[in-house]
Amino acid sequence: MRAHKVNEALPAEEVNKPDYRLFQAIVDNAVDGIIGMDDRGCVILMNPAAERLFGYRAEEIIGRNITMLMPEPYRSEHDQYLRKYLSTGKKNIIGIGREVTGLRKDGVIFPMHLAVAEIWDGKRRLFAGFMHDLTERKRVEAALRESEERFRQVASMTGEWIWEQDPSGVYIYASSAVKDILGYEPEAILGRNYQELYTREQRESVVDELPESPYIQDRFFRLLNRYRHKDGHEVITESTGEPIYDAEGRLIKWRGVDRDITTQRHQAEELLWMRAYLKNIIDSMPSILVGVDKSGQVIEWNLGAERATGVPAAKAVGREFAELFPELESQLAHHVQEAIRRRAPVSTERLATEKEGETHYADVMVYPLLANGFSGAVIRVDDITSRVRIEQMMVQTEKMMSVGGLAAGMAHEINNPLSGVLQSCQNIQRRLSPDFPANRQTAETLGLDLDQVRHYLESRGILDFIEGIQEAAIRAARIVADMLAFSRRSTAEFAPHQVEEMLEAVVRLATSDYDLKKKYDFKQIEIVRDYEPALNPVYCDHTEIEQVFLNLIKNAAQSLAEGGASSRRITLRTRREGNYARVEIEDNGPGMDEKIRRRVFEPFFTTKPPGIGTGLGLSVSYFIVTEQHKGSITVASAPGKGACFVVKLPFERSVKT
């Protein structure tokens, strides 16, 4: 006999009835626990499911009060509850069922659903409780709640807008973050297609690029989206989404996340802009600016550096500074380390470098860069060649002006004695001439043979001496006259003149003038003309400029006479160069070395043998061009390469002076 039989007291014939056996089988095999009790709360039946539920065997419970299976507060309330029902008939659980907790034998309280039925067996009132264990369901529910809570919290903490769209791109869910990101309540976007929220530009670009986009079924990752915020401004997000399929592989919906990156994006744009702006500043500087690290490797390379070296930044970065500026490196070897060590700029002024046979000057500053744990330097190179040249020319001009001032003061004092010498020479020559009637008369009176006298003078070379005195005095007079040119300041004679015409006048003079023809064999020299067509006239004193051109052509002829190419050639070239006419007078003679080239415009500097030049021709020319005409004159030459004098004359009257 099983201990949990409904009633021990039932007569055997009752128990052995088929109906009773069926009843017994149902109770024994029920999934839910069934416990029967009398109207005093005493347990009279407990089925196997109830045994499993409470951990008691039926015989431990039968005959005992049901409250031992109840935790507080049910336990204390139970008797009162039962009494109250029996006296008032007020039901709380009977026939209704509710969630309560049970107390297991091992002390564990567990949730269960309890429904109680009231039974009348003809003699007394009995109760049957049906108990369904809710432990698993409660656990699942709690886990679900926990999961939902976690999801909600994470979603709100990240501030990301989590959404779901149907396969056509219509929102079916949106997390509350959409309010912060786009300004819309989640409900306001449900039912709308995501493209409606785009900015117009984005919408159009999507249509252009992805006409099939609603049908694309691949997951996407960090796609850039531009939405229009409710208040109109643009919001940039990074969107990641995944398609959700049903068991048959049909697309049910999309689920994804949009992260607001507007600020980062703007910051990045601002950073890019700032970088471009700084680059622009660095590139706008005429200086060469090169950033190097401690080892001298190039990190930054501006446009100035690009221009100076012909190496583009892309090719310079990462290379050694020494390799890119070999001419500077020998002189700057330790400056970078020095600047970093001293934490102070190291500067070198007027660094002279040789480039294509010409001397260039540069000011070089090395600034240490010590910020943010990076140590390196910025090397700034300023080409000051033209400034140095101007300074040198100013020194030259100063020299000439002082020569001019001196000449003006002493011209009178020198010209008077020279005049006495020259006039006396002329008288001596005439009075020694046998042809002059007055001479014959005097000779006759003295009984002198004038022809004999003449013969004597010739044979003793006396006439040559007189001629020598004359030439020497003429040369001295010419030096004084040249020196006086430095003090002439009048611009009264200035007018527009064609450069070409002045050059041609000088060529005519040079090839026809007897003295010049005698000294320089112009017949042997080919004159090449390379004139710019329709060159504007220059504003000048044409006699002075012609003097300059004559000096230069004479010089060229002189140097051609000294050797050089077998076919002697002087090239006359004119070009327009901004506001200046550029005139080149070039010869293919022997040229000159740098030492001579530097000094050619200096007063009294000459390479010609004594008596040939005054040493003032080029300095006079220099003075006329630079001081009087506000132009410039330079020379390019190298041994064996001929010489090219370049005169630049302004087209317009200078505002200076």
Add this chain to the structure above:
Amino acid sequence: MMTRVLVVDDEPLIACSVRAFLEDEGMDVECAGSAEEALHLVQVGEAFDVCIMDMRLPGIDGNAAIRALHVVCPKLRFIIQTGSSNYSVAEDLRAMGDIPLFRKPMADMTPLASKIRRLASQTL
């Protein structure tokens, strides 16, 4: 009648050589070492056709001398000979007619002689 020339120059060698050259050209030449001396000569009755005047002179200078001589002797013609580089004939002197300017040093006096003849012929 011979052309009469007065050479005023404080440099004796110049005065002397100009005189010699012009005498060889057949002129009658008198020299004065200063403006004062030249004025004295004119005042005592010497008559000249052309006066070659140096500008920088001790005492009265060339310009003043020309003005003074012109007052005494209005027909006298002048030639200026100077060693100064920046001299140009004064404005008021130009009213006296052509005053040729010769710069020192003068290596050839032939043009001087021909200029004197031209001026002398204009006075007649």
